[in-house]
Amino acid sequence: MRVCVIGTGYVGLVTGACLAHIGHDVICVDNNEEKVKLMKSGQSPIFEPGLSEIMQSAIQAEKIHFTSDLAAGVAHGEVLFIAVGTPPLPTGESDTRYVEAVARGIGENLNGGYKVIVNKSTVPIGSGDWVRMLVLDGVAERQKTLVPAGGVASNEKLPEFAAEFDVISNPEFLREGSAVHDTFNPDRIVLGGNSQRAVGLMRQLYAPIVERKYAVDQSLPPVPILATDLSSAEMIKYAANAFLATKISFINEVANICDRVGADVTQVAKGIGLDSRIGNKFLQAGIGWGGSCFPKDVSALIHTADDYGYEAQLLKSAVSVNERQRLIALEKLQKVLKILKGKTIGLLGLTFKPDTDDLRDAPALNLIEQLNRLGAKVKAFDPIVSQTGLRHGLSGVLVETDAERLADGCDALVLVTEWQQFSTLDYVKMAKLMAHPVIIDGRNFLDPEAMIRAGFQYVGVGR
């Protein structure tokens, strides 16, 4: 099928490349010319495991093209994905101005032939109908430009162009760091909307994925497709993220109690996770959740509830537990080192999770700010950011090129991100290079006994 994906970030580019990989003809549109240039040359502007490979093979097979020309993308696609960002406003609401611009732009460029407009961006509940209205506004704007100078005589007809389309909500559940894998191995596909025709086309689009043709385990039953109304699909996205974020806040609260009573939260998580009603995933206690979605989506849902006169108390608590948790490493450093002024603290990892280059709302950023405020010097090593540091505009932190340089002269290390390579560092050597061999394991990632044997004073979260 002919597909146009508008917005080539973590969601748009992965969606476009994966759809091209399974045989669709894809045009990816982005208004960032530099990104488009980079992608045309076969390079991914983001770090996501497996993405460059499928991008390059799709480029070679001429299944994917990149452009900044929205009109060309709209003309090409039978299915038009909106995958632009919806970042948080200071009030907690989503900033939907990019979706708005794209929806109007689609309307202004509709060129005849039926189109399915797919909201893949995470958008406030009710946005499906709003997008429809904006597309129609765009169509009306375009109609105005078709009126010849001097107006149209009453017996003359305006030039016609079709604007036959439906809007579908197709929320995205991929995780950064495993986005390509998640796209080919989804737990479910949600399609919200009341047009059978549009839902039918979306089923056709996703058929190879539904049939597990690109799955790690091809013997699994087909991926369930849940067809709902628009608002329910939009709510499913927010509810899923809010539930997962709350689950992490829950285990972090338990970890804080474990710290006080001398229990081990990793054992507790195992013990409760074996109950199939609870499940063992998303029970890793640590320094809190971050990233571009959990914080913004939970805030947006609280805001929506507020708009409708309902106080989302549980969600508010999940957020406040998380805000406190994101400073737990600081508390632990103060407990061990007492005064932080004049001390050097080394951060192992900066990104909000491993296998991504994304620093949006990363717990490391709070930590850097607070350590700077308390007069500590902050250094960091991150496998990706150390290579691309300048691009991220980090301030208040000296980014080192390897873990041993990082350890040199530090009064303590904090493991912020559980990059796999941090499990095999030469901790004996690192301990010797440090002024005080203290490690705060913010992700309970390391083996406490091995760290003690390496010469460290080890402090975990709730263990």
Ligand SMILES: NC(=O)C1=CN([C@@H]2O[C@H](COP(=O)(O)OP(=O)(O)OC[C@H]3O[C@@H](n4cnc5c(N)ncnc54)[C@H](O)[C@@H]3O)[C@@H](O)[C@H]2O)C=CC1
């Ligand atoms: N990052 C993630 O893991 C997930 C994100 N989402 C949602 O998907 C949406 C996109 O998120 P990301 O991919 O992270 O965003 P992103 O910020 O990485 O990418 C957005 C892209 O849209 C482009 N853009 C903005 N305005 C445009 C316009 N008028 N025309 C063409 N391109 C335009 C930007 O240049 C950028 O490349 C958000 O609503 C987010 O909440 C949903 C699931 C997972």
Ligand SMILES: O=C(O)[C@H]1O[C@H](OP(=O)(O)OP(=O)(O)OC[C@H]2O[C@@H](n3ccc(=O)[nH]c3=O)[C@H](O)[C@@H]2O)[C@H](O)[C@@H](O)[C@@H]1O
């Ligand atoms: O809407 C989105 O953007 C996406 O948000 C999350 O994906 P992502 O933010 O990429 O990464 P996660 O693996 O969910 O981790 C989010 C945060 O929670 C933290 N986390 C995760 C799991 C856990 O057990 N403990 C924990 O502290 C991570 O360190 C990270 O800071 C969801 O998992 C995706 O389903 C969703 O599509």
